[in-house]
Amino acid sequence: MPRTVEVPEYEIHDKVRVDPGRTALIVVDMQNDFVKEGGTLVVPDAEGTIPAIQSLLALARGSGMKVIFTQDTHGEDDPEWAIWPEHVREDSWGWRIVDELEPQDGELVIRKVRYDAFYGTHLDHFLRLWGVETVIVCGTVASICVHYTAASAALRWYDVVVPKDATSALTPFDLESSLRQIDFLFNGRVTESGNIVAERTDPNVYKSKVEEAAEEVSRDR
Numbered sequence: 001m002p003r004t005v006e007v008p009e010y011e012i013h014d015k016v017r018v019d020p021g022r023t024a025l026i027v028v029d030m031q032n033d034f035v036k037e038g039g040t041l042v043v044p045d046a047e048g049t050i051p052a053i054q055s056l057l058a059l060a061r062g063s064g065m066k067v068i069f070t071q072d073t074h075g076e077d078d079p080e081w082a083i084w085p086e087h088v089r090e091d092s093w094g095w096r097i098v099d100e101l102e103p104q105d106g107e108l109v110i111r112k113v114r115y116d117a118f119y120g121t122h123l124d125h126f127l128r129l130w131g132v133e134t135v136i137v138c139g140t141v142a143s144i145c146v147h148y149t150a151a152s153a154a155l156r157w158y159d160v161v162v163p164k165d166a167t168s169a170l171t172p173f174d175l176e177s178s179l180r181q182i183d184f185l186f187n188g189r190v191t192e193s194g195n196i197v198a199e200r201t202d203p204n205v206y207k208s209k210v211e212e213a214a215e216e217v218s219r220d221r
């Protein structure tokens, strides 16, 4: 008999401002095997998140945010295939990122072998090189690769934002428990994709305003 549990309250932010100069959008594992009919490990709601992820990509590309894709990648005798059915065999159709979300030239694609996109990859190196402080993590699976990547980012003190409508899980329980952890444990912000606003905070502009004000004050004296 399944037990019924209550989902504790967690905040869904109705406005999240990010500085595109210090923010990266990370699209996790939106590959045919997980998203498309005929895939070997389809997440039922994943295809439905494509429009929300497209709008996040448009926001990121339009505002100059860094865009990163992760691509789960396995080969013969991969130990993960003992846990899950065979999936994302390198160079197969199922391994490829879905056509609708095709990475553009210059966008980083991180091939990863485990749930956490930081583990054994160059992801942290590039985020630090680019001065990224905030990561928007979306894609699939909410409670697995999105979750462990968001967790790993939070452990490294990146500011984590997860748009709920741009991520998908195998069950509603998995989605809710993951989002609750983002909020409660990682101090991240759960929101909707349409609530994210990219606003550049240029420290020089701020400084010149302060200087202007200081000049005005001294002039008035």
Ligand code: ZN
Residues within 6 Å of the ligand: 072, 073, 074, 080, 087, 088, 113, 114
């Ligand atoms: Zn895998």
